[in-house]
Amino acid sequence: MTPAIELVDVYKAFGRTAIIHGVSLAIEAGTRQALIGPNGAGKSTLFNLITGKYPLSRGRIRLKGEDITGLRPYEINRRGLSRSFQVTNIFPRLSVFENLRCSALWSRGYGYSFWHLVENARDVRERAETVMEQLNLTARRHMPAGVLSYAEQRALEIGIAIAGGADVILLDEPTSGMSRSETEHVVQLIRQVTAGKTLVVVEHDMSVVFDLADRIAVLVYGEIIAHDTPSLIRANAAVQEAYLGVPQGAA
């Protein structure tokens, strides 16, 4: 089966500083996978490479078998890959509903149309309303997104990523800065909205990682040191060393 995302010897340097050293990784379609690693390992950079925010220095990236190396973010999004951001990245002056409606427009085929009125686009409205319901934001429908609470903005951040109905979804630290109960709610939400899709999530909260992921990739200093099921990752000596600084059994 063709992997949803396939990285082949991906390499990225900023000036002389190499951040990603030849990463090769295949994300199987229809799985939920977590990307973990210490701070500064290059997790967000890897997301930015996959989604077209940064150009690669070397290597290829394929999405569902199709080469997307060097494409612009909007071209990659149109091929069915969507992402959220670690730092909330919404449309602050647009209402909650408008944020979601704008995110659903392209995938419903409206493109750059100036011959449709959005009020008459029932499919887009219904999609935005469904997502708004899933996010628990229906009561905030008309509020500008910029005035929502932090947790609500984080939820909307995920909503913008999923509203277009992409089948490959990348979430960058969706639970960062959230309380225990908010985190639980978001994990449940992620589980619900990514059912049957491919999910890659960067996450620091290990309980979330082990709860959500079918497979875990561990990135350390720009290299994938392990890519396995949660139980095998837990037992992996190299991973323990990277996280705890001691090899298994040394203490």
Added chain:
Amino acid sequence: MSRRYGVWIAAAAILAVLPHIVRTPVAVPVMSQMGIAVVFALSYNMLLGQGGMLSFGHAVYFGLGGFIAAHVLNLAGEGVFWLPVPFLPLVGGLGGLCFGALFGSFSTTRAGTVFAMISLGIGELMASSALILDKFFGGEEGITTNRVKAPTLLGLDFTTDRKVYYLIAFWAFVAAALMYAFSRTPVGRMANAVRDNPERAEFVGYSQRWVRFVSFCVAGLFAGVAGGLFALNYEILTAENMGLAASGSVLLMTFIGGIGSFFGPILGAIVFTFLQSMLSDYTGIWLLYLGLLFLATVLFVPAGLAGILMLHVPAWRAGRPGRLVGPYVVAGLLTLVAAVGVIGLLEMVHFVVSAPASRTTKRLFWVAVNVRTLWSWLAFAALAAAGALGFRWAAPRAAAAFAEASRPAEAR
């Protein structure tokens, strides 16, 4: 939905009866001027308010649309081809669209400062071209045209101000309705999204550059329509019409009206044109007052006149707008006192600087004022100071009344 159409029907009705209500001789030409300004300002706000593009050269598309329309009208008048006068604004629009597409193709690659600088460059380029390409732009005198010579449609001629007004009102209404409709289309909505967050717009499938380009072309189109109306109305176009000053005034009127809502630029265009035509009859430094108005808007009410009105919606909904009348009238009168003082001082300075030295008295506010005595200066300074002090006393009271009136009505 029906309420939304109601506003448009009311607007159409007002446009239709206005010349019959306001019966002073200058009113009709001024209203025609307002109609042109409304179209121009609305097209400008597609860039500034809707798309987040600060342009210093929007008059280029207005002017080019106008010049093209004027040439076409002349050719039609000579019988080169058949084009009835009422369709002329469409010619202007086509011209604006073509040049919008041409210049937009490279100026919309970036937003922000880069966009603003390019727009300024294009504005200067066209202003200097106008003096070089004098076959087309007519050099310093500009080009003239005649709307009466061209073919008529259904026997409609445009020989009186009132007939021209109705033609302008018709096109202004159509253009405003289309521009409103544009703001409700997918690409119009995405213009707002790109304004707010261009990066995220790319991650939901839209190229920020294409979204800006489409807005830019449509803004060019309607600026061209306004230019075509201008050509019809004044029958003369000069390089000034597409210069920096013209680009500046559309920025001023749009901002004063308010860039945050659709009707803001309409309000701004009407107020600005009114002040422009009235003030210039009374004072030589009217441009200074418009500048001060702009400054005050930027500093104190960045949301513009429309923003002020929108702030009062909660009070209106809560059924308490009446409580605002008293405090507002007090604050308003005190502002007026301060304004009289400041205007008096400015006018006296202007008089001393520009009038012949032999003249010593100037009529100010229906009073003959001797500018050579200290007392007149002191009197106006005192008015300015008293008004300002009084306003400082009244403003918190008005603000408190506003907060009180805006409280949501208690559930009964």
